[in-house]
Amino acid sequence: MDTYLETERLALRRFTADDADLLIELDSDPAVMRYLSGGEPTAPEVIRERHLPKILDGYEKWGGDLGLFAAHEKEDGTFIGWFILRPEQEGPLDEVELGYRLRQAAWGKGYATEGSRALLRKAFTELGVRMVWAETMSVNQGSRNVMEKLQMTLAGAIPMPPDMATIEGAERGGVRYEITEEQWKQP
Numbered sequence: 267m268d269t270y271l272e273t274e275r276l277a278l279r280r281f282t283a284d285d286a287d288l289l290i291e292l293d294s295d296p297a298v299m300r301y302l303s304g305g306e307p308t309a310p311e312v313i314r315e316r317h318l319p320k321i322l323d324g325y326e327k328w329g330g331d332l333g334l335f336a337a338h339e340k341e342d343g344t345f346i347g348w349f350i351l352r353p354e355q356e357g358p359l360d361e362v363e364l365g366y367r368l369r370q371a372a373w374g375k376g377y378a379t380e381g382s383r384a385l386l387r388k389a390f391t392e393l394g395v396r397m398v399w400a401e402t403m404s405v406n407q408g409s410r411n412v413m414e415k416l417q418m419t420l421a422g423a424i425p426m427p428p429d430m431a432t433i434e435g436a437e438r439g440g441v442r443y444e445i446t447e448e449q450w451k452q453p
């Protein structure tokens with residue numbers, strides 16, 4: 267396996283062109299997609315033709331250091347979902363987004379926090395990152411809890427993108443959290 271990062275229980279690796287089915291299955295669960303599309307699955311052809319090629323292009327663009335990474339349980343190799351550590355397409359390389367999308371079977375085990383914590387460490391100690399940000403719907407309490415456990419700071423409210431306007435809870439808008447290298451280094 268092309269390991270990107272290991273934690274106590276997880277191994278993160280780069281996706282390959284053979285991984286479309288993992289992404290399709292992940293995005294087919296309405297509970298996983300609740301705060302992303304209102305529960306609608308992502309169409310398989312969108313994953314095959316747009317999402318996966320974009321993920322692979324990202325490794326080229328950022329030398330394999332940044333992008334979207336598949337996460338597996340080390341114990342038996344089970345795919346649990348993915349993490350993002352990624353700049354904006356044309357943004358500075360030292361400001362990156364943190365994100366996560368895990369299979370329902372993997373929720374409630376501390377995996378999102380564990381993977382994200384290791385990604386913050388890698389970002390600030392190896393990758394020259396200065397600031398990590400994360401955004402979610404205001405009502406996505408699970409996601410916000412992860413950000414708060416990482417000691418990210420609530421930076422403010424953000425508008426919902428128009429394609430998310432009909433999702434339940436969208437009227438409460440979104441939130442952005444941030445953590446700087448200095449904040450992360452504080453004891």
Ligand SMILES: CC(C)(COP(=O)(O)OP(=O)(O)OC[C@H]1O[C@@H](n2cnc3c(N)ncnc32)[C@H](O)[C@@H]1OP(=O)(O)O)[C@@H](O)C(=O)NCCC(=O)NCCS
Nearest residue numbers: 298366367368373374375376377378379402407408409411
């Ligand atoms: C949000 C998500 C990543 C959380 O993953 P997870 O591995 O279950 O999170 P953790 O176990 O690390 O939980 C971190 C904290 O949040 C709490 N939490 C997790 N899900 C929660 C929920 N739905 N509601 C309230 N609290 C929740 C946990 O209890 C934990 O707090 P604790 O340690 O004090 O108990 C996962 O539910 C998911 O992938 N959801 C679907 C995709 C999604 O919404 N991604 C985020 C889009 S911005």
